[in-house]
Amino acid sequence: MRAEVRGKTSSVSVHNNSTILNRADNSSVYGALKGCLGSLDGGCIEKLLVHCGSALESHDVTLAQQVMWVLNNVASLVGDPNQRLTSWFLRALVSRASRVCPSPSPTSMSFNGSSIRVETRLMSVTDLARYVDVIPWHRFGFCAANIAIYKAIERYQKVHILDFSISHCMQWPTLIDALSKRPQGPPSLRITVPSFRPQVPPLLNIPTQQIGLCLTKFANSKNIPFQFNLFPYNHNNNNIIISLFDPSILNLQHDEALVINCQHWLRYVSDDEKDDFINATKRLNPRITVVVDEDFDLTDSSLASRITTSFNYFWIPFDALETFLSKDSTQRLEYEADVGQRIENIIGFEGKQRVERLESCVKVSERMRNGGYLNQPFCDEAADEVKALLAEQASGWGMKREEDALVLTWKGHNAVFVTAWVSSDDEIVVA
Template sequence: MINNSNSSNSSNSNSDPVRAGLPARPWPGLLPTSKSFGNFGDANCMEQLLVHCANAIQSNDATLAQQILWVLNNIAPPDGDSNQRLTCAFLRALVARAAKTGTCKILATTAARYCYNNNLLPLSTHRFSAIELATFVDLTPWHRFGFTAANAAILDSIEGYSSVHLVDLTSTHCMQIPTLIDAVASRFESPPLIKLTVAAPTDSSLRPPVLDLSYEELGSKLVNFARSRNVAMEFRVIPSTHSDGFSTLIDHLRIHHLLYPEATPPAAEALVINCHMMLHYIEDESTATIASPSPRDAFLKSIRSLEPTVVVVVDEDVELTAGNLVCRLRSAFNYFWIPFDAVDAFLPAAGSKQRQWYEAEVCWRIENVIAQEGMQRVERAEGKARWVQRMRNAAFREAAFGEDCVAEVRGMLGEHAAGWGLKKEEEDQLVLTWKGHNVVFATAWVPA
C-alpha cells in the first residue's frame, strides 16, 4: 500500500476548464465540484483516476481523457504534498504518451498549455559535476545502501589476490568507487592493483543523472584519488551499451580473461562484476524474438563462463516489465510514491535545487515507464525474486553477507532520516526498506 496522507483542497487558476483548454460540460457521476476536490485527494482515488485516464487514452476516448485530466489538474498540483506531486508526474507521463502515440489528438494539443499553466519545468536533465553527483547520490540510502553492501562483499572476495579486475556496471557513473578505494586502503596492508573497467554508452539517449564529464576525465580523477590513498589503479573504458546486452564488454572480458587466467600465479587476478541498478536496462523477454534467448539470461550466462570471483547485483525491488499499460501504471504508482514521500523527510519543500534534481529524475523514469514503448522504454526493472531465479539458472549460488556488512549498512542508515530500514530475506539477501516497504535489494553471487 502507498502513503495515504490526505491532500488539501486545491483551487488554482486552472480550475476553469475553458481557460485550461478543456471541455466545460460536467461529467455526470464522477466530476466533483470545486468544494469537493478534497475527497479526491486520497492516493487510492488518485490511482484509480490515473487508471481511468490511461484506459481512455488507450481506447482513444479524447473526451473522457480530457475530463479526467481536468479533475487531476485540480487535485494534483506540482507543488502539492507527496501524493499530489506523484500523481502530477503520472499525469504528465500520460499526456506525453497521448502526444507521442498520436491517439487522443485533442488531448495531445493541450499538453503544452497544461505544462505552461502549471509552471512545470521540462524534463531535460541537469548535467552534474562530479562533486554535485556525489552529493546527489548521497541524499538518500537509495544508492548508498547498494554501495555499502557491495563493497563489503567485494572486500571479502578479493582477500589474498594481488590484482583485482573490477567491472563496474552502474547507473551512477562510478560514484561507488571512491568508497571502495577507501575501504581497500584501510583493510589491506599491501592493497591489490585495481583494474577498473567501465562500459560507456554508445548512444545519445542518456538517462539522468547525467555527468558533465567525459569518462576519460572521470577515470583520471579516480586514478589520482586512488594514488592519494596508496592504491594502484588502472582505468579503461569500453564503448558498450545495454541495448546490445553489453556484447562489446563481454568480448573484452573474454580476451582479458585469456591473458590473465585467475588460477595462474603470480598474476593471480580476481574478476569482480559489480552491477548497480544497470541490469534492468538490458532488454527483457518482451523485446526478444521467439527464436532468441532472453538477452538478460544470455548476459548472465556469458558472465558465468568467465568464472568470476564474485558478482554483485543491486537493483530496485519492483516489477515494471508488464506489457499492459494499466498493470505497469499500478505497479509504478505503488513504488514511486516512496521517493516522493522520502524527499519530504530530508529536503525543504521549496527553493531546493537538490530537490528539483531529485524529483526530475523520478519524473523522467515515470515518463519512460508510462509514455514509452518498445526499445525506447528502458525502465524495465524486475523484482528481487526474478533476478534471484535468473542468477540461479545461470549456475550461480548466493554468497552470504557477513554480520560486519549488516552492521555497516545499519550504521549508514542511521545517518539518514527515520523511516529507512534493513531486512534480510532468505538469509543471503539484503533489502532496503522505506516505512516497511521494499525499495532496493542487494545480492552477491559466486559460480555454483
C-alpha cells in the same frame, strides 16, 4: 505497497467541487471518485491514473480528457508528495496522449506539469556527490556491495572489477580507501567500465576518461597500483554484447580476482537479452558478482499495471524528500524532476523507446540461479554496517533481510535490493 496506506490526502475537495464533477461527468470517472469524500487520497489518485491510462489504451479521448481535468486539480509541483507525484504522472500521460491518441488530443488543453520544460542536467563531481547523499538510494548499494567485494578478494593481490553502473564510479573511493588499510597490504586494482552508459540521471559534465584520471589520482594517494580501462559495448546488438565478454578483449588474467558489479544496470538490458547477459558474465568465472537494483516489477505489458506499480513505488522518494527538504527546495525539485523523467519513460513510451525494464528481486534472483550462479547470503557484520549507514539518514529508512538479499526500505516498503553471487561452490562469507 498500496497507496491507500500512506495516510496523506491531497488538499482538493471532491464532493464540494462542482467544477471537477461537472467536467468529470463520465460514469467511469464518477466511479473512480465514489467514496473519496473530502479529499483525494493516494488510492483515489491511483484509480484516476489507471482510468486515464485505460482510456488512452482504448483511444477514448473524451474519457482521458475528463480524467486529466480531475488530476489537473490535484497536481502541484510544490504540494504534498501525492500532488507532486501526480504532476509527473499527468505529464507522462499527456506525453503518451500526444503520440497515441487521434486528433483532437487531450494535449491541446493546458494541464499542470504538462508544459514543464525538463532540460538535461549535467552535474559536476561535487553535484553528483550531493545527489548521491540526498537519500540512501545509491549509498545503500555501495556500502553492502563493497563489504561483499572486500571479503571476497581478501586473499588476492590482484583485483579486476568489471563495473556496470549508472553512478559514474562513485562507489569506488570508499573501497579503495578500505583496501589501502588491508592488514596484508593493498592489492593492485583494475577497474574496467563499458564505453556505453544509458543516458539517464545522473549525468556528468565530464567524460568517463576524466573520471578514470580522478580515480587513478586517488588510488595513487593511497599507494594502490591502479588502472582504469574502457571496453567497447554496443547495447543495440546482443551478439556484440555477448562477444565482448571475451577474456582476451577484457584482458583478464588468471591470477587476478574478477569482480562483476551491476549497480542499477540490469533494468537497461532488454528482456530478451537479460539471460544472455547473465550467462556471459557467469562464463567469466568471477570471484563474486553483485547485483543492486530497485525492488519493483515493470514486466507486465499492461499500462494499467505499470501505472499502479510505479505510482506506489515512486511515492517513496517523493515522501522521503518531504521529511527534510522544503517544498520549494531547488535540490528537491531537481531530484524529483529526475524521477519524473523516469516516470515519463515508463508510462509514456512502449517498445524500444521504453528503456527501463525493471524486475523484482525475486525475478532477478531466479535469473541468476538459472544462469548457474549460487547465492551468497550477507552475514550479521555486513548488515550491521549497512544499518550504521542508515542511522545517519531520516528515521523512515530501514533494512531487512530476505532470502537472497539485503533490502533498503522506507516506512517498511521495499525500495532497493542488493544480492551477492558466486560462480562456483567456493563459499564466501560476505561479512
